[in-house]
Amino acid sequence: MGVSSKIKNWIETRYLFVIRREEDFSVIQSFSITRIKITLLAFLFLLTSLIVSLTLSRTLLARWLDPVYQETENTERIFALSEIVDSLYYEVQAKDQYVENILKLMSGGHLDTTGTVINEPSAGVDRNELDLYKSGTATERIRKEFESMPLDESSFRRLGGSFSTTYFFPPxxxxxxxxxNVVEGHFGVDxxxxxxxPVKAIAQGTxxxxTWTLETGYNIGVQHSNELVSIYKHNSVLLKQVGDPVKGGExxxxxxxxxxxxxxxHLHLELWYKGTPLNPQEFITFD
Known part of the structure; x- marks a missing residue:
């Protein structure tokens, strides 16, 4: 028998697979198969397994099996966090500059043509030695009298636009x-x-x-919602300290x-919105 005959015989030789019941050995299923069919089935099984494995490694299992995917994901996270940190940094810088400008204005500074505050500090007075919350029998009597007064809620105004949820009381x-008059450097009303x-807060805030300055005496500022700040100057007594929450009309x-x-x-009242002065008479009725 030649080699070709042996190969042909090896390929064409059929095998019978029979499935029987264990109890009576009766035939349930039977089928014949050749070696070439077994080889093809094994190849298809391996090919299918390879395709499924590659698909899973690129999708569901990518985070565990694909190092490039994990590196890409980490890089994207780093960029996203970097953008968040940068935006927070610039926002904090803007807030700090905003508060610094307000404080400089309180200490007698003024705006130049670019909107930058030029500070002209006072000399010869140690503010640390000043008693901002004056003590004494008369002062305490006035303080207690005014703090015990109920809020007058009949005279507030509600505005639209940026301050649609803010109630303004006349101070x-x-x-x-x-x-x-901004041209003359007067950023509020007297x-x-x-x-x-008694001087009242125009709205709820903190x-x-x-503080005290040589130019404007005893001053107090309140931060309201919508980045609005109200400033009250030339007071004789300050009844609130930094961090105190206040209600509108308090x-x-x-x-x-x-x-x-x-x-x-007199009272000098200023309103500042995002670092820009506003005319208090457009929002508050004083008579």
Whole structure:
């Protein structure tokens, strides 16, 4: 028998597979198969297994089996975190600059043509030695009297636009003697009222500074929602400290005549929105 005959016989030789019952050996299923069919089936099984493995390694199992996928994913996370850190950094810088400009304005600075605050610090006074919350029998009597007064909720105004959810109380009732004028460097309004008149917060917020300057005397500032800040200058007594929460219409100070830039009892009120001054008369009624 030649080689070709042996190969042909090896390929064409058929095998019978029979499946029987264990109890009575009756035939359940039977089929015949050749060696070439077995080889083809084994090849198809291996090919299918390879394709399924490659698919899983690129999809469901990629994070465990594909190092390139893991590296790419880590790189994307690093870039995303870097962008978040950068945005937070610039936001914090802007906030710090905003607060710094407000504090410089409180200390007697003014805006130049580019909107930058030029500070002109006062000399010859140690502010650490000042008692911002004046003590004494008369002062304590006034403080207790005004702090015990109920809030007057009949005179607030509600505005649209950026301040659609903010209620504005008049800080006090009085006469406007000096109006808002940015050209002349007057970023608020001067309201003349009776001596020892209580000054109220125009809206709910948190006290961000409560201090004294040589030019404007005792000052207090409140941070409201929507990045709005209200500033009250020339007070005689400050009733709130930094970090104190206040409600709209709550008494925060007493009108005064402190500082070099005053010629009588009055309140200087400023409104700042995102570092830009606003005209208080557009939002608040003082009479």
């Amino acid at each position: 006090l009732k009085g006469v406007i003697t000096s109006k808002y 309201v003349v009222a009776a001596e020892n008149e 006290v961000i500074f409560s 008494i925060i100070s007493i009108i005064g005549n402190t500082g070099e830039q005053t010629s009588g009892h």
